[in-house]
Amino acid sequence: MGMTMTQKILAAHAGLPEVHAGDLIEAKLDVVLGNDVTTPVAIGVFEKAGFTEVFDNEKIVIALDHYTPCKDIKSAELCMTARGFAKKHNITHLYDVGTVGIEHALLPEQGLAGPGDCIIGADSHTCTYGALGAFSTGVGSTDMAAGMASGLNWFKVPAAIKVELSGKPGPCVSGKDVILHLIGEIGVDGALYRSLEFTGEGVAELSMDDRFTISNMAIEAGGKNGIFPVDDKTLEYIKGRFKREPAVYEADPDAEYERIVKIDLSELEPTVSMPHLPSNTKTVGEAAGLHIDQVVIGSCTNGRMSDMRVAASILKGKKVADGVRCIVIPATQQIYLTCMEEGLLKTFVEAGCAVSAPTCGPCLGGHMGVMAAGERAVATTNRNFVGRMGHTQSEVILASPAVAAASAIAGCIADPREL
Numbered sequence: 001m002g003m004t005m006t007q008k009i010l011a012a013h014a015g016l017p018e019v020h021a022g023d024l025i026e027a028k029l030d031v032v033l034g035n036d037v038t039t040p041v042a043i044g045v046f047e048k049a050g051f052t053e054v055f056d057n058e059k060i061v062i063a064l065d066h067y068t069p070c071k072d073i074k075s076a077e078l079c080m081t082a083r084g085f086a087k088k089h090n091i092t093h094l095y096d097v098g099t100v101g102i103e104h105a106l107l108p109e110q111g112l113a114g115p116g117d118c119i120i121g122a123d124s125h126t127c128t129y130g131a132l133g134a135f136s137t138g139v140g141s142t143d144m145a146a147g148m149a150s151g152l153n154w155f156k157v158p159a160a161i162k163v164e165l166s167g168k169p170g171p172c173v174s175g176k177d178v179i180l181h182l183i184g185e186i187g188v189d190g191a192l193y194r195s196l197e198f199t200g201e202g203v204a205e206l207s208m209d210d211r212f213t214i215s216n217m218a219i220e221a222g223g224k225n226g227i228f229p230v231d232d233k234t235l236e237y238i239k240g241r242f243k244r245e246p247a248v249y250e251a252d253p254d255a256e257y258e259r260i261v262k263i264d265l266s267e268l269e270p271t272v273s274m275p276h277l278p279s280n281t282k283t284v285g286e287a288a289g290l291h292i293d294q295v296v297i298g299s300c301t302n303g304r305m306s307d308m309r310v311a312a313s314i315l316k317g318k319k320v321a322d323g324v325r326c327i328v329i330p331a332t333q334q335i336y337l338t339c340m341e342e343g344l345l346k347t348f349v350e351a352g353c354a355v356s357a358p359t360c361g362p363c364l365g366g367h368m369g370v371m372a373a374g375e376r377a378v379a380t381t382n383r384n385f386v387g388r389m390g391h392t393q394s395e396v397i398l399a400s401p402a403v404a405a406a407s408a409i410a411g412c413i414a415d416p417r418e419l
Contacts, residue, residue, distance in 0.1 A: 001020070001254060001255075001256050002251070002252025002253065002254040002255040002256070003018060003019065003020075003251070003252055003255055004160040004195060004197055004251045004252075004255045004256075004257070005133070005195075005197055005227050005229065005249050005250065005251045006135050006157075006158060006160065006195040006197065006224075006225060006227055007019050007020070007021075007157060007160075007195075007255075008249040008250075008251070008252075009116055009117075009118060009134070009135040009247075009249055010025060010027055010118070010135060010155060010157055011025075012116070012247070012249075013027035013028045013029075013030075013118040013135075014026060014027045014028075015028075019157045020157060021157055021158060021159035021160070021256070022156065022157060022159070023156070023157040024154060024155070024156055024157075025154070025155055025157060026152050026153070026154055026155075027118050027152065027153060027154075027155055028118065028151060028152060029059065029118055029119070029120060029147050029151050029152060029153055030059060030113075030117040030118050030119055030134075030244075031059055031060075031061060031107070031112060031113060031117060031119040031120075031121075031136075032059060032060050032061070032119075032120055032121070032144060032147040032148050032151075033060075033061045033062075033063070033103060033107070033119065033120070033121030033122065033123065033126060033144075034060075034061070034062050034063075034082075034121065034122045034123075034141070034144050035062070035063050035064065035065055035066050035103055035122070035123055035360075036063075036064040036065065036066050036067055036068060036075065036078050036079050036082055037066045037067070037078065038122035038123060038141045038144065039062050039078075039081075039082045039085070039122065039141075039144070040078045040081040040082055041122075041141035042122055042141040042142070042144040042145040042148065043081060043082070043085045043145070045141060045142050045145035045146075046145040046148060046149060049145065049149070051145070051148075051149040053089070053149075054089045054091070054148050054149065055147075055148065055149060055150055055151035056151060057089055057090045057091050057092055058092045058093070059151065060089075060091050060092075060093065060148055061093040061095075061103075061107060061112055062082050062085075062086055062091060062093065062094045062095070063095045063100055063101070063102075063103035063106055063107075064079050064082060064083075064094075064095065064096050064097070064100055065095070065100050065101065065102050065103050065106075065358065065359060065360050066359070066360045066361075066364065066366060067079075067359075067360075067361075067366050067367065068096075068097050068100060068359055069097050069357065069359070071366065071367040079096070082094075083096065093110075093112065097357075098333070099333060100332075100333070100358060101331055101332025101333060101334070101335070101358045102298075102299065102300045102303055102329075102331040102332065102358055102359070102360055103121070103123060103300065104123075104125050104126070104128035104129075104212070104216060104300035105212075105300055105303055105304055105331035105332050105335070106331070106332050107128075107129065108128075108129065108131075108132060108212065108237075108241075109241070109332055109334060109335075110241070111238065111240075111241030111242040111243060113129040113132055113134055113136065113242075114132055114133075114134065114238050114242035114244060114246050115132055115133035115134060115230045115234060115238070115242075115246035115247055115248050115249075116133065116134065116246060116247025116248060116249060117129065117132075117134035117135070117136065117247075118134070118135050118136075119134055119135070119136035119137075120136070120137060120138075120139045120143060120144065120147050120153050121136070121137075121138055121139065121144075122138070122139060122140065122141050122143070122144040123138055124138035124219045125138065125216050125217075125219060125300050125301070125382060126138040126139075127215055127216065127218045127219050127223065127224075127225045127226050128212055128215050128216040128300065129215070130215040130218065130225050130226045130227035130228060131208060131211035131212045131214070131215040131216075131226075131228050131234075132228075132230070132234060132237070132238065133227065133228060133229065133230035133234055133246075133248065133249065134227070135225055135227065136225060137224055137225045138219060139153070156193070158193055158194050158195045158224040158225070159193075159194050159195070159256075159257075159258050160194060160195040160196075160197050160255070160256070160257050160258065161186075161190075161191050161194050161195070161196055161197065161223075161257060161258055161259045161260075161261060162197050162199055162257040162259070162260045162261070163182065163196055163197065163198045163199065163200075163260075163261045163262075163263065164199055164200040164202075164260060164261070164262045164263070165178075165198060165199070165200040165201070165202025165203055165205075165206070165263050165265060166200050166201055166202045166262070166263070166264050166265065166266075167202055167205070167264040167265040167266030167267065168202070168205045168265055168266055169205060169206075169265045169266070169268060170266060170268070171417055172270050172400070172402045172403075172415075172416045172417050173265070173268050173269070173270060174210055174213070174310070174400045174401070174402065175206060175207075175209065175210030175211060175212070175213035175214045176213050176271075176301070176302060176380065176398075176399070176400035176401075177268050177269070177270055177271045177400055178206070178210070178214055178263065178265065178268065179213060179214045179216075179217040179218075179220075180217075180271040180272070180273050180278065180281050180398060181263065181268055181271050181281065182196075182214075182221065182261065182263065183217065183220050183221045183273070183278045183279050183281065184271070184273070184279055184280075184281030185261065186221055186261060187221070187222075187279050188220060188221060188222060188277055188278060188279045189221075189222040190221050190222060191218065191221040191222045191223040191224075192222035192223075193222070193223075193224050194222070194223055194224060194258065195223065195224055195225050195226075195227060196218045196221065196223045196225070196226040196227070197226075197227055197251065197257070198211075198214065198226065198227065198228045198229075199229065199251070202263070202264075202265045203228060203229060203231065204231065204233075205265060206265075207233070207306060208233055208234070208237045209304045209305070209306040209307065211228050212304065213301055213302060214226060214228075215227065215228065216300060216301045216382060217278070217301060217382050220278040220279075220382060220383065221278075221279075229250065229251075230246070230248045230249075269283040269284065269285065270283065270284040270399075270400060270402065270403050270415060270416065270417070271283055271284065271399075271400075272284055272287050272378070272397050272398060272399045272403060272413065273384055273397065273398035273399075274287065274384075274397055275384055275386075275395040275396060275397065276384055276385055276386045276395070276396075277384065277385070278382070278383065278384060278398060280384075284399070284403055284413065284414070284415045284416075285415060287397070287413045288412070288413050288414060288415055289412050289413065290376070290397075290412055290413045291376065291411070291412050292324060292376050292377060292378050292397070292407055292411065292412055292413065293323065293324060293325065293371070293375040293376055293377065294324065294325045294326075294327070294369060294371060294375060294376070294377035294378075294379075295320075295324060295325070295326040295327070295377065295378050295379070295404050295405075295407055295408040296327050296329070296362050296363070296369055296377060296378075296379040296380065296381060296389075296404070297311045297326070297327070297328045297329070297353075297379075297380050297401055297404050297405065297408075298327070298328060298329025298330065298331060298356070298362075298363075298380060298381075299329070299331070299360065299363045299379070299380055299381040299382065300331065300360070300363075300382070301380060301381060301382040302380035302381075302400065302401050303329055303330060303331030303332075303335070303358075303380070304331055304335065305335050305338055305339075307380065307401040308328070308330055308335060308338075308339050308344055308401075309342075309344065310400075310401045310402050310405070311328065311348075311401045311402070311404065311405040312339075312344040312347045312348065312405075314402060314405035314406055314409070314416055314419060315347055315348065315351040315353070315405050315408070315409065316347045316351070318351055318409050318419075319351055319352050319409070320351055320352035320353060320408045320409065321408065321409060321410060321411030322411070323411065324408055324411050325354070325369070326351070326352065326353040326354070326408040327353065327354050327355075327356060327362060327368060327369045328348045328353045328354070328355045328356070329355075329356045329357075329358065329359060329361065329362075329368070330355075330358060331358055332358055333358060335358075336357070336358065351408075351409075353408070356368050362377075362379070362381070362389055363379070363381040363382070363383070363388075363389070364388070364389075365387065365388055365389045365390050369389065370389065370390040371389050371390035371391060371394035372390065372391050372394065373391040373392075373393040373394060374391075374393055374394065375390070375391070375394045375395075376394065376395040376396075376397065377389055377394070377395070377396050377397065378397045378399050378403065378404050378407045378408075378413060379396055379397070379398060379399070379404065380398075380399060380400065380401050380404050381396070381398065382398070383396075383398075384396035384397065384398050397413065399413075402416040403415070403416055406418075406419050
């Protein structure tokens with residue numbers, strides 16, 4: 001029996017000719033990632049275990065993105081711990097205020113992840129880098145500590161689900177709509193500890209930003225990882241960014257999949273996830289008219305340059321509705337700068353939006369947009385669990401940047417195609 005893309009990458013990093021679903025393997029790591037919330041915990045484990053050196057100071061990435069610029073004393077202390085560790089061990093890739101970006105937008109932008117890599121990160125949305133044809137997955141802080149010390153990690157080789165994409169997306173349909181539709185179809189545990197492997201002619205119709213969004217939310221279906229084939233768009237994206245030699249893997253024709261899910265992109269509608277699960281999906285038409293108090297456009301899921309452009313194109317010349325707070329968060333410093341150069345920041349401010357420095361902030365109910373009881377937000381983030389963006393009696397509706405921007409103008413959930 002042949003191997004999937006994920007299985008081939010894991011076999012190569014384990015030094016094995018082949019692996020199969022369920023095998024326990026030890027694999028070499030190309031990147032170990034942490035942030036301001038998870039890295040201090042990993043540092044505690046690292047030091048308690050008696051480790052005194054990291055395996056490779058250039059393969060560890062620390063992005064201080066969740067509560068920064070620091071919102072309180074506790075977050076400042078967490079960042080200070082991470083900075084001290086980075087200085088002690090000469091960590092090359094420490095991204096702090098002024099250089100930081102939301103980690104899963106930052107690493108691809110900086111060329112720190114690429115095709116064929118094996119990546120772990122102490123953040124569940126580390127699966128984002130599967131868009132580049134890498135195996136990447138979220139782990140706990142203990143695994144991060146072990147990875148920083150040894151450059152190795154144990155994995156149970158996942159079984160796979162094939163997602164066959166066909167057709168071409170219609171107006172205002174993006175990667176966010178694709179992944180919300182998929183999660184709505186298979187459920188939040190539909191891919192539990194499975195590799196979601198995206199294939200088919202429809203892949204070519206998706207931009208790299210679409211693919212990042214889709215891979216990012218593989219975890220919301222329970223997936224161990226989400227992965228796309230490496231094609232011309234992938235290679236063009238990494239050109240001039242990725243310094244290592246890319247390793248391109250393809251699934252074998254006889255690779256085994258537990259399930260095949262088929263999605264015709266031309267049939268998709270702009271889609272939202274209603275509270276309190278990403279799988280609670282409706283088309284925007286079914287949810288239209290529902291009152292909102294806040295809109296968040298940003299996050300590791302939808303804070304990239306194309307997302308900013310889509311939101312700005314809808315907001316340009318219009319005003320955010322009275323009583324609605326619209327918060328726009330470019331995901332990296334480079335995206336922020338490009339927004340400035342293209343006049344997008346002016347568009348956002350003139351529309352009545354608040355524009356933030358790069359931060360995860362509101363996505364996890366940290367800062368820059370925490371909600372009170374009874375409030376409801378439309379957000380381009382990735383989770384809408386109870387209390388995710390503040391009070392347990394607040395609500396989050398997940399949507400694309402197009403739907404979020406249209407909703408900000410309307411003061412309720414709105415279809416961007418009707419503006």
